[in-house]
Amino acid sequence: MIAMLTAGILLFSGSAAFAEAPALTYPDRDYGELVVGNPTRMDGKFFTGMWGNATTDIDVRTLVHAYYLVEWGYDSGFLRANPVVASAQGVFEDSKGVRIYRFQLCDDLYYSDGTEITAWDYAFSVLFQAAPEIAELGGRPMDLSYLEGYEEYISGEVPYLSGVRVTDERMIEFRVKPEALPYFFEMYRMGFLPYPIHEIAPGCKVYDDGKGVYIGNEDPEVEGKIFCTELLQATVMDPENGYLSHPTVGSGPYVLTSWDGETCTFEINPYFKGNAEGFKPTIPKLRFTLAKDEDMIEKLEADEFQLLNKVVRRDTITKGIELVSEGKGYTLTNYPRIGLSFIVFTPDRPAVQEKNVRQAIAYCMDKKALQDEYTYLYGIPVDGMLGIGQWMYGMVKGTEDYPETLPEDPTPEEEEAYDARIEEWESLSLDGVKHYELNVEKARRLLDADGWTMNENGERYAAGRDDVRCKKVQGELLTLDLTLAYPESNEMAEAMEACFVEPLKEAGIRLTLVPMTMNDLVHAYHDRDIEGIDMFYVGDDFNIEFDPQLFFLAGDPEAPAEDTLAWAHAQMSEYARQMLETVPSDALGFVQKWITLQEQLSELLPLIPVYSNVYYDFYTSDLMNYDIIRYITWGDAIVASSYYNVYQSMVDRGIDPTDTEDEFEILP
Numbered sequence: 001m002i003a004m005l006t007a008g009i010l011l012f013s014g015s016a017a018f019a020e021a022p023a024l025t026y027p028d029r030d031y032g033e034l035v036v037g038n039p040t041r042m043d044g045k046f047f048t049g050m051w052g053n054a055t056t057d058i059d060v061r062t063l064v065h066a067y068y069l070v071e072w073g074y075d076s077g078f079l080r081a082n083p084v085v086a087s088a089q090g091v092f093e094d095s096k097g098v099r100i101y102r103f104q105l106c107d108d109l110y111y112s113d114g115t116e117i118t119a120w121d122y123a124f125s126v127l128f129q130a131a132p133e134i135a136e137l138g139g140r141p142m143d144l145s146y147l148e149g150y151e152e153y154i155s156g157e158v159p160y161l162s163g164v165r166v167t168d169e170r171m172i173e174f175r176v177k178p179e180a181l182p183y184f185f186e187m188y189r190m191g192f193l194p195y196p197i198h199e200i201a202p203g204c205k206v207y208d209d210g211k212g213v214y215i216g217n218e219d220p221e222v223e224g225k226i227f228c229t230e231l232l233q234a235t236v237m238d239p240e241n242g243y244l245s246h247p248t249v250g251s252g253p254y255v256l257t258s259w260d261g262e263t264c265t266f267e268i269n270p271y272f273k274g275n276a277e278g279f280k281p282t283i284p285k286l287r288f289t290l291a292k293d294e295d296m297i298e299k300l301e302a303d304e305f306q307l308l309n310k311v312v313r314r315d316t317i318t319k320g321i322e323l324v325s326e327g328k329g330y331t332l333t334n335y336p337r338i339g340l341s342f343i344v345f346t347p348d349r350p351a352v353q354e355k356n357v358r359q360a361i362a363y364c365m366d367k368k369a370l371q372d373e374y375t376y377l378y379g380i381p382v383d384g385m386l387g388i389g390q391w392m393y394g395m396v397k398g399t400e401d402y403p404e405t406l407p408e409d410p411t412p413e414e415e416e417a418y419d420a421r422i423e424e425w426e427s428l429s430l431d432g433v434k435h436y437e438l439n440v441e442k443a444r445r446l447l448d449a450d451g452w453t454m455n456e457n458g459e460r461y462a463a464g465r466d467d468v469r470c471k472k473v474q475g476e477l478l479t480l481d482l483t484l485a486y487p488e489s490n491e492m493a494e495a496m497e498a499c500f501v502e503p504l505k506e507a508g509i510r511l512t513l514v515p516m517t518m519n520d521l522v523h524a525y526h527d528r529d530i531e532g533i534d535m536f537y538v539g540d541d542f543n544i545e546f547d548p549q550l551f552f553l554a555g556d557p558e559a560p561a562e563d564t565l566a567w568a569h570a571q572m573s574e575y576a577r578q579m580l581e582t583v584p585s586d587a588l589g590f591v592q593k594w595i596t597l598q599e600q601l602s603e604l605l606p607l608i609p610v611y612s613n614v615y616y617d618f619y620t621s622d623l624m625n626y627d628i629i630r631y632i633t634w635g636d637a638i639v640a641s642s643y644y645n646v647y648q649s650m651v652d653r654g655i656d657p658t659d660t661e662d663e664f665e666i667l668p
Contacts, residue, residue: 029303029306029620029622029645031622031643031644031645032284032285033283033284033285033286033287034283034285034286034287034306034307034623034638034643035286035287035289035304035305035306035307036286036287036288036289036305036306036307036308036309036634036638037288037289037290037291037296037299037300037305037307037308037309038055038056038059038288038289038290038291038308038309038310039290039291039292039293039296039310039311039312039313039316040054040055040056040290040310040518041054041056041262041290041517041518041519042054042056042057042060042262042264042288042290043056043057043519043522044057044244044245044259044261045057045244045245046060046061046064046244046245046246046247046256046259047061047065047195047236047243047244047245047247048061048129048139050129050134050139050140050141050142051137051138051139051140051244052522052523052526054518054519054522055310055541056288058633058635059288059309059633059634059635060256060264060288060635061252061635062252062633062635062636063252063253063254063256063266063286063635063638064247064250064251064252064254064255064256064266065193065195065247065250065251065252066193066250066251066252066253066272066275067082067084067085067109067117067193067194067251067273068082068085068191068192068193069081069082069085069086069103069122069190069191069192069193070082070187070188070190070191071191071276072544073276079185079186079187079188079191079544080187081103081187082276083276084106084273084274084275084276085103085105085106085109086103086104086105086106087104087105087106088103088104089101089102089103089104090102096178097178098148098175098176098177098178099175099176099178099181100173100174100175100176101173101174101176101187101190102171102172102173103119103122103171103172103173103190104170104171105117105118105119105122105169105170105171105172106170106273107170108273109194109251109273110251110271110273111194111196111249111250111251111271112248112249112250112251112252112255112269112270112271112272113196113249114271115196115198115249117194117251118169118170119166119167119168119169119170119171119172120166120169120197120205120206121194121195121196121197122172122192122193122194123164123166123172123206123208123213124194124195124197124200124201124206124215125192125193125194125195126144126161126164126192126213127161127164127206127213127214127215128195128200128201128215129141129142129144130142130144130150130153130154130161131215131227132154133227133228133229133232136229137229137232137233137236137237144161144163145180146176146177146180146183146189147161147163147164147174147175147176147177148162148163148175148176148177149161149162149163149175149212150163153212158211158212159214160208160209160211160212160213160214161212161213161214162175162211162212163175163176163177163212164212164213165208165212165213166206166208166213167208174189174190176189182581182582182583182584183580183581183584184579184580184581184582184583184584184586184590185544185545185546185547185580185584186584187584188544188545193251194251196249196250199235199243199247199249200232200235200236200243201215201226201227201231201232201235202235203217203218203219203222203226203231204216204217204218204226204227204231205217205218215227245259246259250269251269251272252269252272253268253269253272253275253280253281253638253639254266254267254268254269254272254281254286255267255268255269262289262290263287263288263289263290264286264287264288264289265285265286265287265288266285266286266287266288267284267285268281268283268284268285269281275636275639275640277640279639279640280639281638281639282641282642282643283638283641283642283643286638291305291308293311293313293315293316296308296311296316297316297319297320297323297618300320300323300330300618300619300620301323301328301330303620306619306620306622306623306643307617307618307619307620307623307626307634308320308616308617308618308619309615309617309628309634310615310616310617311615311616311617311618312374312375312378312613312615312616313374313375313491314372314373314374314375314376314377314378317376317378317616320332320616320618323618324618329620329621329622330618330619330620330621331618331619331620331621331623332616332617332618332619333616333617333619333626333628333629334378334614334615334616334617335389335614335615335617335628335629336387336388336389336612336613336614336615337387337388337389337541337612337613337614337615338387338389338390338541338542338632339387339539339540339541339542339612340382340385340386340387340539340540340609340610340611340612341537341538341539341610341611341612341613342385342537342538342539342540342607342608342609342610343365343484343535343536343537343538343607343608343610344525344535344536344538344551344606344607344608345358345534345535345565345606345607346533346534346535346536347553347565347566347569347606348565349533349534350473350478351478351479351480351481351482351534352482352534352535352565353563353564353565354450354563355563355568355603355604355605356446356447356449356450356563357446357447357450357452357480358605358606358608359436359443359446359605360442360443360444360446360447360507360509361443361482361504361509361535361608362436362605362608363436363437363438363439363440363442363443363446363507364438364440364443364500364503364504364506364507364509365436365438365499365500365503365608365610366437366438366498366499366500366503367381367436367437367438367499367610367611368381368437368438369438369495369498369499370495370496370499370500370610370611371610371611371613373491373495373499374491374492374495374611375611375613375614378613378614378616379611379612379613379614380611380612380613381437381610381611382609382610382611382612383433383434383435383436383598383602383609384430384433384598384601384602384609385548385551385597385598385601385607385609386598386609386612387541387542387612388612388613388614389612390542390546392546392590392591392594395425395428395587395591396428396429396430396591396595398426402421402422402425403587404418404421404422404425406418421588424588425588428591428592428595429595430595430598432595432599433595433598433599433602434599434602434603435602436602436608438503440503440506440507443503443507444463444507444508447469447480447507447508447509450471451471451472452469452470452471452480452508453469453471454469454470454471454472454477455467455468455469455470456468456470456477456479458470458472458477461508463506463508466508467505467508467510468480468481468508468509468510469507469508469509479510480508480509480510481510481512482504482509482510482511482512482534482535483511483512483513483514483532483533483534483535484496484500484511484512484513484514484533484534484535484536484537485514485515485516485521485524485525485530485533485535485536485537486513486514486515486516486521486536486537487515487516487517487518487521487537488515488516488517489515492515493513493515496513496537497513501513514533521536521537521538522538524536525538537610546594547576547580548572548576548579548597549573549576549577549580551572551607552569552570552572552573552576552606553566553569553570553573554569554570554573555567555569555570555573556570557570557571557573557574565606568604568605568606569606571600571604572597572600572601572604572606575593575596575597575600575601576597578593579593579594579596579597617634621646622643622644622645622646623641623642623643624641624642624643624644624646625640625641625642626638626641627640627641
């Protein structure tokens with residue numbers, strides 16, 4: 001096992017299962033099923049992210065939905081047309097500057113029930129996700145305002161979406177407005193999945209009469225519009241059989257066979273064509289369920305789990321590392337998170353409107369102690385909206401290769417330009433990001449400067465005598481008596497009490513902790529439907545397309561400066577917009593704007609970044625070719641993996657499993 005200390009984070013390589021181990025007695029395993037555990041409970045939203053985006057739900061979607069039009073090229077580091085889906089792709093511009101993305105689909109794409117996938121399925125996917133009916137069902141429709149004709153279609157001015165055209169069964173094109181360009185993740189916008197209209201909207205059909213696509217009745221003789229809220233309530237939202245929680249017909253490598261509220265089971269989709277590297281799944285069945293930190297490592301050793309995904313807690317990681325080091329036939333892989341944990345302020349709560357108050361709160365959080373308590377050496381405190389696994393962070397820290405190339409046989413001018421670009425990359429830093437560490441005295445000064453100098457009786461506040469600071473706002477006494485919703489657990493409660501509640505109390509801020517289940521917390525955070533909550537302690541893992549506009553409320557960035565959260569959100573939304581409006585070829589310009597975004601966020605503080613960390617996966621060494629680092633999610637990584645009795649296979653071929661000098665071929 002190799003250990004290395006990187007940026008204050010302890011990272012280990014995967015450990016060989018048989019190194020320095022005696023002959024092993026393997027459990028009587030069922031190699032027909034792999035049981036996967038994750039410490040985050042699934043929410044049952046397995047169809048798009050419009051009703052929620054729990055990371056475990058995303059894992060399920062990865063298994064049952066595939067054939068994105070656009071994918072991340074792991075070998076190239078760029079977004080590209082998915083070669084499994086598109087046999088050809090072109091980009092054009094018309095005389096009005098509209099950019100047209102045209103995809104020629106392959107003719108061997110099928111859903112798991114054998115139904116053929118065509119361009120009409122992708123068009124239905126777009127129309128469904130933009131449908132106003134989604135909001136009526138409690139979801140958030142996709143913002144497709146970058147597509148030509150979107151506003152006219154959504155407003156009902158025209159019955160078709162002119163920004164999407166289907167010319168035949170295999171040809172679909174997207175038309176992007178000139179005012180929506182440039183956009184750094186330009187190709188990502190076309191990353192749609194196909195969805196089966198016969199499952200979601202039976203009796204409906206997608207048409208294109210030459211002006212754009214729309215959903216109509218499959219049988220023109222049927223009167224009345226079939227595609228409506230009532231239909232989707234039955235086909236999508238039904239808790240027993242709806243497509244949201246039971247997408248049993250899909251395009252992914254596996255088919256969902258059951259979901260009981262805690263556990264999903266899957267079987268191989270026989271119609272799955274394979275991923276971009278040509279891999280098809282070989283593990284016949286999967287079982288995905290909740291794994292509790294208290295006993296997940298013991299259950300891994302007892303063979304109740306064969307794979308544990310995204311382990312975070314320090315004590316659990318330590319136990320897992322010990323199990324691997326004992327040479328009992330287990331392996332680990334770790335990988336930096338592309339997200340973080342953070343505290344977000346509720347935008348309309350009166351006591352947190354002022355920047356000085358938010359900064360004072362940040363100075364009262366002992367981030368290092370909180371991070372140590374939960375992740376220890378497997379994470380670091382952060383002051384920006386970033387994950388240590390993001391490529392932008394790697395570029396700034398110099399751990400990623402700069403995307404610059406020097407031509408073969410360069411001219412002196414080309415060499416000079418190249419050197420200048422490298423110098424610009426090397427000059428990047430996060431030194432301008434405001435750093436918050438525990439400093440109660442600084443918090444007191446900020447509150448004094450903002451006039452929080454009264455007690456609950458309207459008299460002069462005195463530290464040690466009075467519990468909480470107050471201030472007269474528009475004639476009324478406003479109290480710094482705040483609430484924080486957090487994911488319930490005894491460990492989290494104790495850590496929050498020591499690392500946050502007590503320092504705030506010293507500064508004159510009363511904080512009440514409100515424990516919530518993770519699912520309830522995520523829903524409340526996204527919907528803002530819980531009264532009386534000033535802050536939420538949550539986490540997020542970003543997409544490859546990093547769009548921070550999703551975290552901020554849009555507003556008028558030109559509005560006069562004011563000390564409110566609404567103004568701070570408007571400013572941050574504008575910085576995010578400027579960052580995204582970078583041409584895709586200008587990675588340096590994008591990262592420079594990303595740094596500006598982090599600097600401004602640390603000043604305006606609409607949210608308090610806490611820490612980013614390393615994830616650990618622990619698994620039996622009978623699971624071969626499991627490359628979570630390459631594929632990012634276990635649902636993608638499992639497709640290229642194989643699961644068999646490696647120890648017995650080596651013995652059968654006359655190889656000593658305890659001899660680390662032996663070289664042997666990994667079976668497919």
